[in-house]
Amino acid sequence: MLKFDNVSMRYPEAGDVLRNVSFHLQRGEMAFLTGHSGAGKSTLLKLIAVIERCSRGRVLLDGQDLNQAKDRQVPFIRRKVGLIFQDYKLLQDRTVFDNVALPLVIAGYGHHEVSRRVRASLDKVGLLGKEKKYPVVLSGGEQQRVGIARAVVNKPPLIVADEPTGNLDPDLSAEIMHLFEQFQQVGVTILIASHDISLIAQMNHRILKLDHGQLVAS
């Protein structure tokens, strides 16, 4: 599903951020990406979302070389990746429904289909009935659930989360992780960047560890 093939990333101002990173995530696999701050976790995720392009090597998503993708293909690649952020990145002036509906509206779904899928997605994250609320009145855990609902509403084959529990207490974090496991069980590939070692250790999944841009454990 997701394959890194000798990927290196060099920023002119920061030097090598990733060095010869290679790994392969199978379809339906769930993995954690760990490492100290500045180890290159964010950069690696940016390559998957085609926010950046690698300097050397290849990133293959579903067989497609992301480095070769033309700019106008990038939006369609991003529709295959559900992105989840530490700061949720919700639109504060839109309701929960509108936030979750955004990827569907962008993909050009009709009104009925949007409505049906948004409800299904909110149901999955346990927020059905809060469609009309604004993000600001929700707790941190609920806001992250909205973020997750938005990421999965378009049924992407891959979910990429960047420190999804970074702002949450341990109980809520465990709940969120459990939610990810449920998506994994229906065949979604999941990659979660996190430095919450104790939480990761409790869960029995593959761990990719970055150290100064190099993959030291996989």
Place this chain on the structure above:
Amino acid sequence: MMKHVNKKPLKQEPRWQTKISGGNFVDKCHAYRNLHAHALFSSLGRLVASRFSSAMTIIVLAIAISLASGFYILVANLQQLAGNLEASNQISLFLKDEISEARANKFASSIRQNPDIQEVKLITKEKALEEFQSYSGFGEAVKALERNPLPIVIQVLPKNSLENEQALEVLLDGFKRSAEVDFAQIDMQWVKRLQSIMEVARRGVILLSLLLGAGVLFITANTIRLELHTRRDEVVIAKLVGATNGFIHRPFLYSGFWIGFFSGVTAWFIVTIIMLILKHPVENLSMLYDDGFHVLFFGFTETLALLFISSVLGVVGSWIVLHFQLRQLKPE
């Protein structure tokens, strides 16, 4: 263990899906139309929501547009005035008082020999007096004169091919130097002058319009740039969940359209109100000159053109900003 009832292969239902995926074709067409309608009205909604700043922008643009279109309508009115006056190259030769009619006739026939001349008409002193009496309204006063003060006049109409101003000037100079001629003039020279002034004014209006149009373009661009800045998060998030540039551009282009359109409408009202204020005194003035002059307002086509051009300027203005600024708006 398995039921073997369904021997026929399962027929796959046709799926009308494009690469954007999701929904059937008709549903998608509706969705596309809805997207546009939504962008159209949500951008209008945002303009209304920020009433004060939108109003200021629109008024500034409307003043610029009304300056350009106001000058245009002013020139159109002057042209209408000048259009009533037929231009011709007719030259009038006023002969010296001592020239006899016989000599004048001889002089006239000598002019007829000139290949550049189309027509020569001699007006005798008596004929001139007659005309003067009947047209000028000074009939009684003229009768009181002891002798006819009017000179013999020869009206010379050069060939049409003699459009060239210089050739006409040479001809006129020739006549001026003749011993018989006291005074020679091209009758309608002032009309020509007026027309050249009009031409200058027309060009001026075009240049002014271009300048003000560029102003409108950049003011719109700056307004959209500010909007883009305030909605930065929205743009970044939309990009992250797979929005195409078209999807992101759309609401801003519609904002530009509305700003341009409303500025055009406001400009139309500004100019029309000014014309209404001026209409009465101008037509009074025109009555004094016994002229059938009527103040011209924006016609239907001109109104459409005004609204169309302002809307297009708005759209183009926002497009420029989107083209140059959106690339810099990268998600982090």
